[in-house]
Amino acid sequence: MTRTLLSVREVSKNFGDVEALKTISLDLNKGDIVGLVGGNGAGKTTLLRLLCGLYKPSTGKVVFVDDGGVEHPIHKVRSNLGVVPEATGLYARLTAWENIRYHSRLNNIDDKQAWNRTLRLAQALEMEDDLQRQTRGFSRGMRQKTALLRALSHDPDILLLDEPTGGLDVTSARRVRDLVRKLGDEGRTVIYSTHQLNEAQQVCDRIVIIHNGTLRADGSPSNLMKLTNTDSLEDAFVELTQDESREVETPEPESKFQRFWSRLTTGRKQPPSGESPPSGGEVDA
Amino acid sequence: MRNGLSRVWTVASKELLDFIRDWRTLVALVLIPLLIFPLFFIALPIFLQGEMSELDYYSLNLEVQIAEGDEFPEQLIQPFIDNNLNYTIENLDDGLTNLSVSGPDAIRLREGTPHVILRLQQTNTNSSESWNYAILYDATSELSSEGNSRMKGIIFDWEQKIIGLTLAEVNLTKQEALDPIHWDGDVSNANVATSAQSAGFALSMFIPMIVAIWTATSAIQPSIDLTAGERERGTMEALLCTPANRVELLYGKWVAVGVVAGTSVLFQLAGLLFAVAFLIPSDIFGMPTLSIWSMASLLLSVLLFAVFVVAVELALAVRAHSVKEAGTVLGPIVIAFIVPAMFAQFVNLEGIEWWWFVAPIFNVCLAMREALLNITDLSHIALWLGSSLFYAFIAVTWAARQFQREDLVESIS
Incomplete structure (x- = not known):
């Protein structure tokens, strides 16, 4: 019997006038490996940040449901979460182990326990020899793997991964995917945000497609292909996100004076978020 | 907690x-x-002291300008030698309104030839000896400033000697004339x-x-x-x-x-x-x-x-x-x-x-x-x-x- 572990109930998120997420509801079950798929600015990162309690929903709520069925606001039960942000967030002057230990201590985990667990997982990722090295010289892949070990050091129920294989070579990416699958088999819930549809198809039992701040589809890869009458997840994705995509960045809060000053120094009113720049302007690839 | x-x-x-x-x-x-x-x-005072003592070794050119008819005071010769000043004696331009007016000498001083000029003009007072003087120099030149500093020391010593001689003529010591009310003992002992x-x-x-x-x-x-x-x-x-x-x-x-x-x-x-x-x-x-x-x-x-x-x-x-x-x-x-x-x-x-x-x-x-x-x-x-x-x-x-x-x-x- 599936048990809901994390419940997103009619959650929307606005940043000023920008509606980053529009009324999303989602239940994440124990042992699910959920692929969060969407283009740039679709709202994936906003949803991930809502799931780990970094953002407060504008409406609705995100709750963690414990074994007894009691609901807790997510920010009160962060020790049940392990997060790998896209930026990895490692301290360059600390060793990989010191980075991991810092987070495990903040999770009230005994150093010895954290070390044993880290060593075991590091062996699976073939980086046990690098644990005592400063992360300053680490490649993107090494950083990703260290961040993953850090997220797992306190044995969380839910793992939130933002582009976990970004920058990894083929072999390392496969190791990470194998580890994620293993974690799912152990009954851990994994939310796996990615651009790579092939990867999502390989790793995830369930795909959630976010587009322009809305939930476009939620189901297994085969169900999504069946639903759209396509042969691949990529075709299904294209079919489900045919309307023009927007590029919403989370706007930084600005004072009125700063807005006035920006207008004065750029010589024009800033276009509202989502609006295309004028022809001749630079567009992100 | x-x-x-x-x-x-x-x-x-x-x-x-x-x-x-x-x-x-x-x-x-x-x-x-x-x-x-x-x-x-x-460190900074030690460094500054070192830099200043370095300047002491320089031999500087001094031009003494003396008014026509006045005799160069011989007692200055030894101090000039002791202070490494190579002196020459010239006549003072009689068209100057006062000794501080640099006139055409300003250009020569800026060019460093000479480094410093001492102008002297004897005056008549009741003192045993009395002079008007001016030291011309270029404050932006280290050597000229050093020359000015040496000259000031020489003039001060010379003046003290003249004061001593003038007072001796009326049977007074410098302390009697200049310090009639004086502190007795060590000043620092008075601070409790x-x-x-x-x-x-x-x-x-x-x-x-x-x-x-x-x-x-x-x-x-x-x-x-x-x-x-x-x-x-x-x-x-x-x-x-x-x-x-x-x-x-x-x-x-x-x-x-x-x-x-x-x-x-x-x-x-x-x-x-x-x-x-x-x-x-x-x-x-x-x-x-x-x-x-x-x-x-x-x-x-x-x-x-x-x-x-x-x-x-x-x-x-x-x-x-x-x-x-x-x-x-x-x-x-x-x-x-x-x-x-x-x-x-x-x-x-x-x-x-x-x-x-x-x-x-x-x-x-x-x-x-x-x-x-x-x-x-x-x-x-x-x-x-x-x-x-x-x-x-x-x-x-x-x-x-x-x-x-x-x-x-x-x-x-």
Whole structure:
């Protein structure tokens, strides 16, 4: 019997006038490996940040449901979460182990326990020899793997991964995917945000497609292909996100004076978020 | 509660480890404060002395211009030789309105030929000998200035000799004529203040200022690194995902910045005391003797000030999205700490108005001054203690609010 572990109930998120997420509801079950798929600015990162309690929903709520069925606001039960942000967030002057230990201590985990667990997982990722090295010289892949070990050091129920294989070579990416699958088999819930549809198809039992701040589809890869009458997840994705995509960045809060000053120094009113720049302007690839 | 304290300590110890690993931070916040006063008070004078004595070896060209009909005073020859001055004697231009008018000699002096000109014109007075004189030189030339300095010494000695001779003609000594009311004995014996009291008084004039300024400036870099720096490097997001709440993170970071800034201030004070003790004999300037009450008062005032300053700087830095932006904001803010700290040194403690002990920054600086002077005024203590606690509370509350900002997770990277 599936048990809901994390419940997103009619959650929307606005940043000023920008509606980053529009009324999303989602239940994440124990042992699910959920692929969060969407283009740039679709709202994936906003949803991930809502799931780990970094953002407060504008409406609705995100709750963690414990074994007894009691609901807790997510920010009160962060020790049940392990997060790998896209930026990895490692301290360059600390060793990989010191980075991991810092987070495990903040999770009230005994150093010895954290070390044993880290060593075991590091062996699976073939980086046990690098644990005592400063992360300053680490490649993107090494950083990703260290961040993953850090997220797992306190044995969380839910793992939130933002582009976990970004920058990894083929072999390392496969190791990470194998580890994620293993974690799912152990009954851990994994939310796996990615651009790579092939990867999502390989790793995830369930795909959630976010587009322009809305939930476009939620189901297994085969169900999504069946639903759209396509042969691949990529075709299904294209079919489900045919309307023009927007590029919403989370706007930084600005004072009125700063807005006035920006207008004065750029010589024009800033276009509202989502609006295309004028022809001749630079567009992100 | 125990978990909270443990997390605060975890954050603080990690930040301190991070600081210790960065040798640049150690140099900037430990080594430089330790060396800055010894460098200024010991090394700089030694260096200047060396540079000046280097100039003593230069042989300089002196042109003596003497009025027509006056005889060159022979007693100047030996001093010219002793002072390494190669002199030539020329006639003084009789068209000058006074001896200070440089006229065409200005161009020659600027070109360094000669380095210095001495103009002499004998006058008739009741003195045994009487002269008008002027020394022309170029203040922007090191050699010309050196020539001017040597000439002034020679003229002074010559004048003293003439005064002595003039007084001798009327059977007077210089002391009888110029110092008829004179001090008997050693002036320093008349001061009843002990060397320890003198030290306390002297230190009270600048230690509060140094503590205030250095606390404010040394907390800037770590405050920025631990807040805007974390945001910029993208480490803040991962940190905010841990069970540590934001107030615990703030307190942990506060402890780390406070320890770094406090260490920096202590090292600077150690350097200052070493420099002062090196320069001034111990019978004049001893170690200040402070009562337990004064020492507690001094430490408490510094601590509360540090709470206030570090909280304000952390709050301002965490609002910034990048290290650059935080630096731009915090740089000018330091002026707000420095100016009152400087002014507080000149406030008269005698009959001081009560509100000085409530005014921010002034209150702590004046509290430190009173503590160093062993003054225990309970009403003053109540005022600065109460106001400092209030300011510290406001600053910490404001900092905690800044740490609750949702956009803290955003990073420009």
